[in-house]
Amino acid sequence: MHLPERLQYFPISFFAMIMGLAGLSIAWRKAQQVLGISPALDSLVGLLAGLAFIALAGLYLGKFLNYPDAVEEELKHPIKLNFFPTISISLILLSVIALPYSHGLAAALWIVGSLLHLLLTQYVLNSWIHHEHYEIHHINPAWFIPVVGNVLIPITGMDLGYPEISWFFFSTGIIFWLVLFTIIFNRVLFHHPLPDRLMPTFFILIAPPAAGFIAYVKLNGDIDNFARVLYYGGLFLTLMFFTQGRRFVKLPFALSWWAYSFPIAAITIATLLMFERTGAEMFLYLGISLLALLSLIVCYLIYRTALAVRGGKICQPE
Template identity: 55%
Template sequence: MNESASPRLKFLPISVFATVMGMTGLTIAWEKAQVLHGFSGVADVLLAVTALLFAVLLLAYGSKLVLYRAEVLKELHHPVRLSFFPTISISLVLLSIATLEVSHGLSELLWLGGSALHLLFTLYVLSAWINHEHFQIQHMNPAWFIPVVGNILVPIAGVAHGHVEVSWFFFSIGLLFWLVLLTIVFYRIIFHSPLPGKLVPTLFILIAPPAVGFIAYLKLTGGVDVFARLLYYSGLFITLLLFTQVRRFARLKFFLSWWAYSFPLAAITIATFALYQQLGHSPLLWLGRVLLVVLTVLLAMLLLRTAMAVKRGEICVAED
């Protein structure tokens, strides 16, 4: 193996799969927009690019597992990076949603693999939290929501494939631990030292559980009721709250953690389009369009900044 490539592979972070989550979220958002506006093409291109990205990253991280097993185990026991392992299973579940209208069979295969793997990751992560010996309150950050979000995603394609009770099972897990972790996260943010700059972008993850929860609940029940509104509008409020902090986010140095902006913003965009389809209120359509523009510009910027960081050798380097 090339000597310069080998060390880069050794330090390939598990958090790199957050890029797939962001790209798949953008793909699904454009699929929703296409349904509402009657044009096509953008989502198909995005889906192909995202699938290729996932395949490349899976191959790369699989190579790291074979060649640098100790480094993978180190991440698997890290209080922060541990929560990013479920981004692999979440990527599979998201791809199952994105391919639902393309190939029902492929979608179900991705859904089955992603859901089963995510259940294993959830059990592992929760067991690690329960039996830990070194976690501190300072280790707690919104990235801990990632295993939870994956469970809430499962019903979105699961109901379409006829797995209704299994979908309720995953939804229940996600909803329960979202509320538990939300309380702990706000306690940590308010009463303890601020998040390190590198983890500040993970605050956007707070948007994802209620936004994704709304979409999943809509699939499970088929309509908008009081609880559905509670989920959507709480996600929208968190989005507005975080947009008031835009200057703080803009001053941050670029890290791979910036990709934490992408999927949650995609989730609230998709949720807004979904609510418009149910209620037909034109302000929701306009809000969805604005969010889609912001999301698309954000993803273009993230791709550019990531490419620049890779070129400069700022990614896949040893970290503390």
């Protein structure tokens, strides 16, 4: 199948790669701040994330212009629909990366990303509420993606001087996180298990409390008891999935494997932030270990994705 034809099947879920790369960049920046070492690797990974976003955005724009029916089909799909906010989340994360280098660029990325995410969240919620085709087996942890974006917005928003807007998005994210968390556990416990292709999305459960902790500390200015509830909730979920590691490593590779990256990045950054604010050395050792693991995972995901693209296993009809 030639490239123009394969473009028809270019998946919206590809943008999860940007979230993983951006998360790794921000995690390395936090580690460099905590350890007092000179900036280096975070800038390189951040640049890679930005270039990858431009490339993926160009490809998906080509799909939209040449195959609008295929894009519309994804927008109506009960699972793929939830990956559209990865575009706005990518812009929000890129604003975090850009802030130390260019206030203007960071502000532009944040404003566009936040507005787009608000529109996409409203669209997704409208689809959920006024649906005609959703069933309980359609729900999976990828449905958290629109929620995760909301809790990320305060990270740059507070530095740009928008506290009330930041609280608005944070509150929205936390409320819907609690609602979806309950629904997803009901689906997992009392209905058929997730198919293998979606199993990696379980790691997305880590992201809302871990990213919520980071955003809440930014909003609140300090670590209080609610912050601890968020952090330790995310840490418990991380440990729970790590103890099930054998199940995950046996899965066949798919783009859904990128769901491992950003949640681990979020809990890594949260752990390093806990060390920065509390001074407890256990958080330093845990944070460095998670950072090393995250770096290995992202490198491996890049390698496997490149092999899959080269082998023509991606952008194929399902």
